[in-house]
Amino acid sequence: MSSTPSKTIADNSDKLVTTLERPRERIVKSAIELFRQHGIKGVGVDAIAEAAGSNKMTLYRHFGCKDDLVCECLKQVSSEKERIWVDLEDAYPGDPARQLRGWVDEAAQRIFNDLRGCDLVNAAVELKEAGHPAQRVIMDAKKAHVQHLVELCRRAGVQQYEQLAQALVLLVEGARVCGQSIGIEGPQQRLKQTSEALIDAFSKP
Amino acid sequence: MSSTPSKTIADNSDKLVTTLERPRERIVKSAIELFRQHGIKGVGVDAIAEAAGSNKMTLYRHFGCKDDLVCECLKQVSSEKERIWVDLEDAYPGDPARQLRGWVDEAAQRIFNDLRGCDLVNAAVELKEAGHPAQRVIMDAKKAHVQHLVELCRRAGVQQYEQLAQALVLLVEGARVCGQSIGIEGPQQRLKQTSEALIDAFSKP
DNA sequence: AATGTGTGTTACCGGTCAGTAACGTCCCAA
DNA sequence: TTGGGACGTTACTGACCGGTAACACACATT
Structure with a gap:
């Protein structure tokens, strides 16, 4: 050329x-x-x-085929996302409670720096034809991420660790999707504040 | 034929x-x-x-053109969604606190009966080309819906009504999107429980 | 020097899609 | 009865897209 x-x-x-x-x-x-x-x-x-x-x-x-490439992309995106767990362990070694706060911080940071949402969720929205191979990739990745957060909440000493983890997932996913549909000035502004209040409430007793 | x-x-x-x-x-x-x-x-x-x-x-x-049809569909979907406010007033007249609970119930009901998510959010995910006419329709509709919920929280006597409304929006949107990506057995199972606990926490003092 | 693997180039196929043109039909109102 | 407006039918265009065939080239190993 x-x-x-x-x-x-x-x-x-x-x-x-x-x-x-x-x-x-x-x-x-x-x-x-x-x-x-x-x-x-x-x-x-x-x-x-x-x-x-x-x-x-x-x-x-x-x-x-194109679908195979899509699956490979989603797998790569997912494995990059999973890097956060070792990054958090490196940042706050042996302090799962602090790591949990760090997870929220990181999520909030990403959401405000990039309003395009989660690649996995976006793919799930687009590829809703029954039996699309990407759906299993997405579901497995999301379930694994939730499970990692549940485990982190448990290690952080939270009694109702599963409830807290799932509530935090709802808040973060909701914030991402609000950024995408409403724009920069949406309810996702309250993500950190609400998440930390929730963590406090679950950690106290 | x-x-x-x-x-x-x-x-x-x-x-x-x-x-x-x-x-x-x-x-x-x-x-x-x-x-x-x-x-x-x-x-x-x-x-x-x-x-x-x-x-x-x-x-x-x-x-x-097709985009015009898409915009018309989204406007119709949005106006159908807005019917919930008068339905709630009819169901629990003059009782905004109960209406707020009803809003959560209705959202949870829809999420479990239909895992395809919110039409407006799905459209926002698909139509991300800059300046697509549907984007304004989506943003306006979402902002109006949030504003209605904020107003309902205020009428329900919640002091920090804006915080509560935005937190509830995050939970509901997150639950919808979790149902779409993870499937039926996801964190959205906790939507009602978490939302009601949040409403209680904001209503008490 | 010979070979094989990975890669680039060009051209093509069949299908689908958004959008348009021209013409025909039906029904209602004047 | 006669328009006229709304609707249906067929056919078409140009663009794009996923996927394939055939051939040429570069490079590393032997």
């Missing part, structure tokens, strides 16, 4: 991703980003391949 | 809607139902017109 000063490293100045990674990783990364911007049904495989500095054939050599 | 026993009333045994209404109303009703089932981008105008027992030309005579 343009001049190629280096021989083996292709020109990628106009692409979203670095060519240092292999096409497969670049395709997944580009797909995640484009799905975030335009929704899954709003992006074609051609656009994904081009954004990745690759092409449709290579995409289809790695992923049998 | 089949035999026509009546002359002026067309055969509609295989259609979703009665022919007693005019095509415009039938199209909107069918579109709302199909959008609920398959998402907005997952339904073509041909399918909508056919489900309404009409045709694409008539659809385009009433709605200039």
Whole structure:
């Protein structure tokens, strides 16, 4: 396309991703980003391949069909989300009560920095055709995340740990979705305040 | 298509809607139902017109483009949702505290009877292209609904009525979206319990 | 030098979709 | 009876999309 000063490293100045990674990783990364911007049904495989500095054939050599690519993206998003548990342990080692507060902080932070909501929930909304392979990926990931939070609440010494964890999940998911539909000035402004009051109420007795 | 026993009333045994209404109303009703089932981008105008027992030309005579039809559907969905306020006043006249509990009950009821989530939120997730006309419809409707709940909390004698209303919105929206992504056995099971505890906590002092 | 793997390029297929044109039909009102 | 407005039918366009075929190229290993 343009001049190629280096021989083996292709020109990628106009692409979203670095060519240092292999096409497969670049395709997944580009797909995640484009799905975030335009929704899954709003992006074609051609656009994904081009954004990745690759092409449709290579995409289809790695992923049998678009749905497989979607599943792979969701799995990657999910595993990135799961990193928060080790990050919290690193930030507040051996202090699960503080980690719980940290989880809320992190969620609130993300919600205010990005009003596009949760990738998994957005995919679930879009892919509601019965039996879509992504649905299992989404459900498994969400259940695992909830279970991790339940466990954290238990380790934090909360007696009704399951109730608290599920209530916090409702607040956070609700805040994300309010940011998406109402915009920046919505009820999600109260997320931190309400969550911390809830944690206090469950931690006291 | 089949035999026509009546002359002026067309055969509609295989259609979703009665022919007693005019095509415009039938199209909107069918579109709302199909959008609920398959998402907005997952339904073509041909399918909508056919489900309404009409045709694409008539659809385009009433709605200039698909986006206009989408906006009309969302407005109708929104105005149907707003009916809850008069229903609550009818059910518990002059008792805003009881109406507030009724609002939670109604929300929980709907969430467990239908896991497809809120039409407005689902549309916001799908239509994230900048400047889509539906976005304003969604935002206005959601803001109005929140404002009504804030007012109800105030009339119920809650001192921090805005905080309570916004917290309840987070819980309800979160429950809806959890039902959609996780399925029937999710944190939304705790919606009523958590909401009522929250109402109690805000009502006591 | 030969080979095989991964990748890029071009072209194509069948299907679907939003939107339009032209014409025909029915019914109601004047 | 005669319009006229609302509605139905068919056919079409241009664009896009998911997916495939065939061929060419680069590079690393042997």
